Amino acid sequence: MRVCGIDEAGRGSMVGPLVVAGVVSDESKLDTIIKMGVKDSKLLDAESRERLYGEIIKTLEYHVEVIPPDQVDGAVIWHDLNKLEATHMAIIAKKLGAETTHVDSCDVNEERFGKTISEMSGGLKINSKHHADALYPVVSAASIVAKVTRDREVAKLGISGSGYPSDESSVEYLRNYYSKHKQMPSFARKKWDPVMRIVTSFCQQTLD
Structure with missing residues (x-):
């Protein structure tokens, strides 16, 4: 039986794409993934992620969806970010065609x-869990593929820091750019609250 894992990277970032990745393995070969040393990508340093990424894509079938910032903005406007993520997870699930697919749930309601x-994937068996990247090695592998893919995309942008609101160097980069x-750079998520607050602060200064 084939088992698939799907996870995302970049959901909370102010810049760059949202990346959703899926990895599929025969259930009898899951030990191979475990022996690689995969775990939730957030628990690995960049060097380890890059090394594991190379092993994963050489060993396992995978598929990646890169969702540009303007599409993320559109989903935010319509309060459909979960739906956007679900849509691309369904695309991956159909593409990889496993008997069971484990996904890391971004919805408070896993079920x-x-x-x-x-429903979006035509009735495939989906197991949705919070922190699935820590529960299922195949989802851990997917989280690594998603994270490395996104990190490489963000590196092309030439910004300071990680791009997340908690990273002051990234916030300062966007302040200076604006x-x-x-205006904000094309790769910024312009409808994201932290980005809008930067714009608002400059507008307020103008009024003052």
Whole structure:
């Protein structure tokens, strides 16, 4: 039986794409993934992620969806970010065609999220769990593929820091960019609250 794992990277970032990745393995070969040393990508340093990424894509079938910032913005406007993620997870699940697919749920309601993906994928068996990247090695592998893919995309942008709101160097980069150009860069998620707050702060200064 084939087992698939799907996870995302970049959901909370102010810049760059949202990346969703899936990895599939025969159930009898899951030990191979475990022996690689895979775990939730957030628990690995960049060097370890890159090494494991190379092993994963050489050993396992995988598929990656890269969702650009403007599509993420559109989902935010319509309060459909979970639906956007579910849509791309369904695409991956159909593409990889496993008997069971484990997904890392972004919805507070795991069952609802899994049901949505199942319906979108034509009735595939979806197991939706919070922290699935820590529960299922095949999802851990997917999280690594998603994270490395996104990190490489963000590296092309030439920004300071990670791009997340908690990273002051990234916030400062966007402040300086807006101050100089009077608009946000094309790769910024312009409808994201932290980005909008930066714009609002400059507008307020103008009014003052």
